[in-house]
Amino acid sequence: MLQFYFLSVLLNVVGGSILASDFLEKKISFFGGVTEVFRERANSKLFLGILAFIVGVFKILTVTAGDVKVVGDLLPALSGLLIGIGLIAEYYRTRTDVHTENNINTLLDKYKHIFGSIAILIGVLHFIFPRVLFL
Secondary structure (H helix, E strand, O other): OHHHHHHHHHHHHHHHHHHHHHHHOOOOOHHHHHHHHHHHOHHHHHHHHHHHHHHHHHHHHOOOOOOOOOHHHHHHHHHHHHHHHHHHHHHHHHHOOOOOOOHHHHHHHHHHHHHHHHHHHHHHHHHHOOOOOOO
């Protein structure tokens, strides 16, 4: 379905921008505004995270016309799932007073800028090359 294709591209780029905004604002001044907008509106981070996760699940289950079944959109679907998990975890980490150190939190803190940058790249490539295998 083309709706999930468009949502996948959009959420990969936007969600990746949110995850990588702390790192990318040092390189490009535009991303400083992204950081501030989503600090003020923390609930939108949760909404985008849930939406990215749901779209990632549906991208695995549905196939765009003319694409290879299952593996045709594998990277955008997995990227959407990771963005959803990352944004939801970041939302809850900022909203809670209890700070636990576990492997998932440290992994997300260390590598969220890498996950975000890769998600932006996957979203852009998925938009430019819609019928490439795995994209």
